[in-house]
Structures are given as C-alpha cells and as structure tokens.
Amino acid sequence: MIWLSWRQFRVQAIVGAAIAGVLAIVLVPTGAHLASRYAAAGLTTCHATCGSLAANFVNSVKFSGDGIIFYAGIALLYLAPAFIGMFWGAPLVSREIESGTLRLAWNQSVTRGRWIVVKLAVVGLAAAALTGALSLLVTWWASPVDTALNLGSGGNSLFSFNRMDPLVFAARGVVPLGSAAFALALGVAIGVLVRRTLPAMAITLVLFAAVQVLVPSVVRPHLLPPATATAPINIGTAGIDIQSDGSGPGVITVMGSISVPGAWILSEHAVRPDGQPFSATAPRACLGSNFQPCNTWLASLHLRERAIYQPASQFWPLQWLELGIYLILAAGLGWLSVWQVRRRRA
Amino acid sequence: MTAVIDARGLGKQYGRRWALTDCTLTIPPGHVVGLVGPNGAGKTTLISLATGMLTPTTGTIEVLGGRPADGPDQLAKVGYVAQDTPTYAGLSVEDHLRFGAHLNPGWDDQLARNRIRRLELDPKQKAGKLSGGQRAQLALTLAIAKRPELLILDEPIASLDPLARREFLQILMEAAAEHELSVVMSSHLVADLERVADYLIVLVGSRVQIAGEVDALLATHHVLTGPSREASSLPASQHVLTQSHTDRQSTFLVRGSEQLQDPLWSVGGLSLEDLVLAYMGSAKQSTTVLEGIR
Numbered sequence: 316m317i318w319l320s321w322r323q324f325r326v327q328a329i330v331g332a333a334i335a336g337v338l339a340i341v342l343v344p345t346g347a348h349l350a351s352r353y354a355a356a357g358l359t360t361c362h363a364t365c366g367s368l369a370a371n372f373v374n375s376v377k378f379s380g381d382g383i384i385f386y387a388g389i390a391l392l393y394l395a396p397a398f399i400g401m402f403w404g405a406p407l408v409s410r411e412i413e414s415g416t417l418r419l420a421w422n423q424s425v426t427r428g429r430w431i432v433v434k435l436a437v438v439g440l441a442a443a444a445l446t447g448a449l450s451l452l453v454t455w456w457a458s459p460v461d462t463a464l465n466l467g468s469g470g471n472s473l474f475s476f477n478r479m480d481p482l483v484f485a486a487r488g489v490v491p492l493g494s495a496a497f498a499l500a501l502g503v504a505i506g507v508l509v510r511r512t513l514p515a516m517a518i519t520l521v522l523f524a525a526v527q528v529l530v531p532s533v534v535r536p537h538l539l540p541p542a543t544a545t546a547p548i549n550i551g552t553a554g555i556d557i558q559s560d561g562s563g564p565g566v567i568t569v570m571g572s573i574s575v576p577g578a579w580i581l582s583e584h585a586v587r588p589d590g591q592p593f594s595a596t597a598p599r600a601c602l603g604s605n606f607q608p609c610n611t612w613l614a615s616l617h618l619r620e621r622a623i624y625q626p627a628s629q630f631w632p633l634q635w636l637e638l639g640i641y642l643i644l645a646a647g648l649g650w651l652s653v654w655q656v657r658r659r660r661a
Numbered sequence: 662m663t664a665v666i667d668a669r670g671l672g673k674q675y676g677r678r679w680a681l682t683d684c685t686l687t688i689p690p691g692h693v694v695g696l697v698g699p700n701g702a703g704k705t706t707l708i709s710l711a712t713g714m715l716t717p718t719t720g721t722i723e724v725l726g727g728r729p730a731d732g733p734d735q736l737a738k739v740g741y742v743a744q745d746t747p748t749y750a751g752l753s754v755e756d757h758l759r760f761g762a763h764l765n766p767g768w769d770d771q772l773a774r775n776r777i778r779r780l781e782l783d784p785k786q787k788a789g790k791l792s793g794g795q796r797a798q799l800a801l802t803l804a805i806a807k808r809p810e811l812l813i814l815d816e817p818i819a820s821l822d823p824l825a826r827r828e829f830l831q832i833l834m835e836a837a838a839e840h841e842l843s844v845v846m847s848s849h850l851v852a853d854l855e856r857v858a859d860y861l862i863v864l865v866g867s868r869v870q871i872a873g874e875v876d877a878l879l880a881t882h883h884v885l886t887g888p889s890r891e892a893s894s895l896p897a898s899q900h901v902l903t904q905s906h907t908d909r910q911s912t913f914l915v916r917g918s919e920q921l922q923d924p925l926w927s928v929g930g931l932s933l934e935d936l937v938l939a940y941m942g943s944a945k946q947s948t949t950v951l952e953g954i955r
Contacts (some may be wrong), residue, residue, distance in 0.1 A: 319761040319763060322756060418747055419800070421714070422730075422743075424733045
C-alpha cells in the first residue's frame with residue numbers, strides 16, 4: 316500500500332522537491348549574504364546604539380533586492396500550503412472516483428480504511444517535510460531582518476513587519492507545517508465529499524483562504540493573554556483629531572505613540588490617568604484657529620498612550636499553540652475522510 | 662459448499678427510486694453465471710452490492726459466506742472487473758502488475774506475467790494508451806492473478822469490438838476452468854452470455870425475474886403452437902409468459918414443470934435469447950414477480 320501511495324504521488328512529490336530545490340539555490344547564497352550584511356551593519360557587536368543601527372539595516376534591506384525576497388518568502392509560505400491542499404489533497408480520492416479506479420483500488424486485498432489511512436500518511440508526511448524545509452529556509456533567511464526588527468527599529472512605524480506581525484507570523488517557524496497539514500486534510504475531505512476534482516480544488520482554496528484570514532483576526536489574538544504598556548503622550552507630537560457631525564461640538568481624539576519592539580500591537584489608544592479611555596467633546600479652546608489653548612488644556616489632562624499587545628517573547632508559545640490547533644483540525648478532517656471512505660459507496 | 666452469492670430480500674434505494682427490489686437469490690458455486698437484463702435493470706447495483714461497493718438498503722447479501730468487502734480475507738476471495746474496466750491511465754502495464762503484487766498477498770506473479778506475455782502487451786506501455794480490449798484484458802489479468810474464488814465482471818465486454826469480445830470471453834473461460842473459478846458476469850446482451858454461461862439470472866425493472874441453470878431453464882420453457890384459443894384454456898401447469906394470436910393459430914411461450922401432452926399442440930424448444938426476451942417482455946406487461954427456479 317505504501318508502494319502504491321508513493322507510485323501515485325511520485326510526480327507531485329518530485330515537483331514539490333524541485334520547487335524546494337530551486338528555492339534553496341536562490342535562498343542559501345542570498346541568505347548568507349544577508350547575514351554578512353547584518354554583521355557588517357555592526358548589529359552583532361552593538362550595545363547602546365542597536366536600535367538605530369537596526370533601523371538603518373532594515374531600511375537598507377527593504378529597498379534592495381533582498382526586500383523582494385523577504386516578501387516573496389512570506390508569499391511562498393502562504394501559497395505552499397494552499398497548493399498542497401489543492402494539488403495534493405483535493406485530487407487524492409476525487410480523481411480516483413472520477414476515473415473509476417476507486418473500484419480497482421478498493422477490490423484488492425486491502426481494506427479501503429487502510430487504503431485511505433496509508434495514503435493520508437504518505438502524502439501528509441511529504442507535505443510536512445516540504446513545508447518544514449521551506450519554512451526552515453525562509454525563517455533562516457529572514458532571521459537577520461526579524462532580529463533587527465525586534466531590536467526596536469520598527470515600533471509602530473509604517474514598515475513594522477516583525478515576525479509577530481499577523482502577516483509574517485504564519486510564514487515563520489512551525490506554523491506553515493501545521494497549516495500545510497490542515498490544507499492537505501481539508502483538500503482530501505472536500506474531495507471525498509464533493510467527489511469531483513476541480514470543484515474540490517476550488518472549494519479547498521476558498522475555505523483555506525478563509526481560515527488564513529480568520530486565524531490571525533479572530534483566533535490568534537485570544538490564544539494567550541496579551542500584555543499592556545503605557546507611555547506618556549507628548550501633546551506637541553501627538554495626532555489630534557476633532558470630528559463633528561455638523562450639529563454640535565465635535566469629539567476630540569488624541570493619538571500618541573508607543574514603541575514595543577518586536578510586539579504585535581492588538582489595540583492602542585489614549586487613556587486618562589485613571590485608565591479610562593479618553594474621549595471628550597471638544598471645548599471652545601480647541602475650536603479656534605490658535606491651537607495653543609487647546610494643547611495647554613490637553614497637556615493638563617496628563618493623557619497616556621496605552622497599547623495592548625502580544626510581546627515578542629510570545630512568538631514561540633504562540634507558534635506551538637497554533638501548530639497544535641492546525642494539527643487537531645487536520646486530524647479531525649483526516650478522521651472525517653477515513654470515516655466517509657469506509658462507509659461511502661464507490 | 663457455500664453459496665457464491667446468497668441474497669435475502671436484498672434492496673437498494675437511491676433517493677426515491679429503487680435500483681434493486683426484494684432480491685432473494687442463491688447462486689451455487691462452480692458456475693459461470695450470466696446476469697442479464699436491459700440497461701438500468703439493476704445489474705450494476707446487484708454487482709456493487711456483492712462487491713461491497715454499495716451497502717444494501719434492505720435485506721442481506723453474503724458472498725462466499727462472508728459480508729462483501731469485509732476485511733482483507735474477504736476482498737482476497739473476490740476478483741472484480743468493474744464496468745468500463747478501469748485501470749490507472751498514468752501507470753504502465755508493469756506498474757499494474759506491481760500494484761497487484763503489493764496489494765494482494767495471494768498474488769500469482771508467474772500467472773500474471775505469462776498472461777501479459779500471451780496477450781502480447783508491452784509491459785512499458787501506459788495503460789491509458791492501451792486499446793479498450795487490451796485494457797479489459799489487463800483488468801482481467803489483475804482480477805485473476807490475485808487468485809480469487811469468485812470472479813465478478815460488470816459488463817466487461819460492452820465496449821469491445823466483436824473480435825476482442827470473443828478473445829476476452831475465451832481467455833475468461835480458460836482461466837475459469839483452469840483455476841476452478843466461479844464467475845458472475847453481467848451483460849445487456851444475451852448473445853454475449855449464451856456461449857459461456859451455464860447459469861442465468863434475468864433482471865428486469867429492478868427485480869429478479871428468473872434465475873436458474875441454463876439447462877433447467879431450457880428444459881422447462883417451451884413454445885406451444887396450436888389452434889387459436891384463450892390462454893386460460895391451457896392447463897394450470899403451464900404458466901404463460903407471452904402469447905400471440907392470429908385468426909387460426911395461437912402461440913404461447915410457457916414455463917411448466919411438466920411437458921404438455923396434448924395432440925392439439927405442437928411443443929417446441931426455444932433459444933436462451935427467446936427465453937430472456939420473453940421475460941423482459943412479460944416484465945413490461947405485468948409487475949408480477951415470478952419466483953426463481955432452483
């Protein structure tokens with residue numbers, strides 16, 4: 316049965332290995348070069364000036380060819396699981412249903428339960444190995460950038476794609492392995508239920524994309540209790556906004572800034588000294604053309620900027636938790652496929 | 662000996678439609694069984710139930726004393742050539758032999774390779790590039806080389822040209838004789854089965870119309886020709902299947918345990934094809950189910 320699973324999967328496996336090989340050829344030399352740039356920027360030996368050195372290094376990477384590879388690496392680790400689900404998972408059973416070969420396969424001296432379990436295991440291991448290798452490569456390649464971002468170059472400035480960022484997080488470490496296992500199991504289950512290859516591939520892609528959006532937006536923020544940090548707001552540099560619907564005096568809001576290096580900021584707003592979120596109807600002082608009275612009034616409030624965030628130190632705990640969630644989902648879907656194959660008609 | 666197929670009140674429903682209804686059937690071992698009926702009569706459903714590809718809605722079916730597809734031992738006992746003789750288009754003939762060897766503990770590699778050689782199939786050829794007849798032969802080889810006790814074939818020759826049909830049936834019969842296989846083979850054409858089957862099941866409108874050994878069936882069915890008269894005037898021992906009348910003459914196709922001894926009637930035999938057609942015709946006229954002859 317292992318022979319058959321491998322024989323039928325050979326071409327797809329070779330394609331996957333070839334893609335991984337090409338990527339290694341691109342990533343290994345450029346990654347070594349990037350690591351040497353990191354050392355050349357003085358980041359391995361810095362003490363007090365790390366923050367600004369890191370900022371310079373990240374900016375120099377961002378606007379070089381390595382910047383493209385940085386983002387391509389992220390895209391790759393989103394696409395790889397999706398492709399595994401579509402091209403390895405969805406056709407696994409549905410193609411056999413369509414071509415009628417299921418009736419050939421299911422009438423050898425091997426029960427269909429064993430048939431599907433071995434197939435799932437062989438392709439599942441290959442999926443884990445491939446995405447594991449890709450993630451290892453990309454994580455290693457990007458580690459100088461990720462480390463520099465954690466040293467405090469980003470804060471909440473425009474390019475703050477540190478590895479806790481929702482976009483980057485799922486393209487580092489062990490999460491891609493879990494999402495690949497999940498995508499594969501999803502593809503197989505959809506194929507078993509839909510029984511047609513092309514619709515199964517399309518549905519797999521849509522569902523997997525939906526999960527990739529839902530996990531960072533709905534699930535991940537609640538996996539671990541977040542941390543809170545506050546910092547005084549400098550009214551002179553803070554953003555001040557007065558919004559009015561035209562009928563009465565407008566509502567005034569203040570946007571300060573806070574730097575938590577390497578963290579994933581979940582929410583951020585101005586608070587009064589007692590911790591209550593600040594919002595007030597704009598007093599007359601703030602409605603004139605001269606801002607000075609308004610600033611004086613705001614400064615007297617002693618507002619602070621408060622950030623609720625997942626700190627950089629939560630990276631690995633979150634990674635393992637999310638891997639666990641994906642693996643549990645994959646196991647559930649795998650069980651569904653086995654159960655359906657054992658009871659369904661051919 | 663255990664019955665090859667033993668069905669009791671077997672039925673299969675798809676949505677509202679019954680593909681097979683109240684099928685009670687015992688096929689003794691050692692026969693080449695022809696399962697005949699028009700398209701959509703339920704042949705594939707019955708075969709799928711016997712191979713465990715379907716589960717019954719009502720009733721039970723046992724194959725060689727076991728539940729179909731219930732474990733590797735049961736699977737090993739039954740060889741199955743599915744409709745349109747599926748093979749893996751992307752795998753070579755050689756790969757198919759390896760497939761059989763890896764998935765069947767009882768695989769007879771010598772037998773498989775000898776057959777491929779005799780069929781003059783190129784082991785390196787992809788199955789997708791084989792002709793319909795060659796593909797059917799490859800599927801048959803896979804089913805035979807696992808050394809089953811029972812070989813089930815679903816319309817194996819429907820898509821083959823006449824020459825390939827003849828070759829396929831010949832090889833099938835040789836294998837059946839050589840390995841003492843029981844064979845159940847479906848077809849919508851009586852002519853395909855007439856030369857090979859010694860046991861016949863007629864399936865029309867999702868019901869078994871008649872089942873029995875071909876010799877017994879032919880011995881109990883007759884054509885009666887005589888002066889024009891009503892069917893009711895015939896003795897009760899003669900069950901009328903079809904009748905046709907002209908002004909002067911009536912012709913009845915009857916089933917009767919005893920032959921009619923009446924000088925008024927001329928009694929003739931009939932071919933298997935006539936017999937099957939009579940059951941197909943009478944099934945259309947009435948929905949009464951005739952009990953099988955055992």
